Amino acid sequence: MKKISTLFLSLFLFASVFSTVHAVENALSIWLNGEQIQFSKSEPIIENGVTLVSMRPILEKLAVKVNWDEATQTVSGAKEGLTYSLQIGSTNAIANGKAVKLEAAPKLIQNVTYVPLRFVAETVGYQVAWNQSLRQFTLTSKQQSDGSRGFLWKVENKGNTVYMLGSLHYVLEGMYPLRPEIENALQAAHYLGVEVDLSKVAPEELQKQVLDLGVYKDGTTLKDHISADTYNKAAALLQANGMPENSFDNFKPWFVQQNILGIIVGKEGYQSEIGIDQYLIDKANKAKKPVISLESIDSQFNTNNNYSDSLQEKLLLDTLDPASGVTLSPKGGIDYFADIWKKGDYNALHEYTNSSDWDAEYHEALLTDRNVEMAEKIKGYLNSDNKETYMVVVGMLHMLGDQGVVPLLEKKGFTVERQ
Incomplete structure (x- = not known):
């Protein structure tokens, strides 16, 4: 199943991350492929x-x-x-x-x-880079310098710097190493910003969100809200993966879709545990850099829950049966996104995000509305008097297109440079 929903690119609901504390070291340090x-x-x-x-x-x-x-x-x-x-x-x-x-x-x-x-x-045979503000040397092997390119930008204002990385939340083992500019951006940063840092979300709060927003409480079940055809396809997929066909009967279609999507991409070898976000979160934790959230778990759950009933079923059906003819976004699949991320193909990313093939409700809720809020957060970092450096990592579809974070910042008067 190669043509699957793009939702995994921008929602980061169920990955595990670790808490971190902030430490600043003034002594000269030397790092080799990300390790001091x-x-x-x-x-x-x-x-x-x-x-x-x-x-x-x-x-x-x-x-x-x-x-x-x-x-x-x-x-x-x-x-x-x-x-x-x-x-x-x-x-x-x-x-x-x-x-x-x-x-x-x-x-x-x-x-x-x-x-x-x-x-x-x-x-x-090593590349050597020097960061004056952090008094850090970075040594990068040829293997590392030949790594995945990704989508990286830099914007500066009032002595503050924000590196912005468009991310993939699910990747294959072969996605690493990353190119030195990405590794160096994290090393230079005082803070790592991600969509949601789940280490700051208590398990009971996460469970409460699922029960409040993902579960039917009016006596109805999934069967009452989607067509028999869609339900039967979900039941068949669950059975094929050794699960009872009624496993998700109490849950809403958006929550079922998220879980089924995880099953599908997992079988294809894609893992959130080694996603770009998680990789950088792990490194930030090890370097004792604080991880901050641009969004909240509440806002991400509500984004899904506020989809219309028809859109929720379309998302589920498109995930279960890519040949169903549902049109939610331009043609593309997880392999396609992994390929353009590794190549750092900015033109392909812009064209995909800016395509007219999007379902209007899906595009507005998934990208447009959230992009505005992300850009405002980044604007706040840039206008601070603290003269600090941030690395902000969000799903790559948030970055380009007419309503992406990069053009929104440019419209606010900032100069954004591709790295």
């Missing part, structure tokens, strides 16, 4: 504007084979055909067979050998 390198007591030093680092920790992390010649005090290294040679106290070096001049010589301090970070890393 620990130097114990041999912290990096700066000489003539060049960062020197303890040789052993950095080369071990870079998986470089090291040779040390005590007589000449020369260190050499090799990795996958890439080589270098340095001598303590000398600015003359060899990089992949060519002589180069260093701006700062390797040093021996209290029996610890210090080598120029950028020279060593770049010589053995």
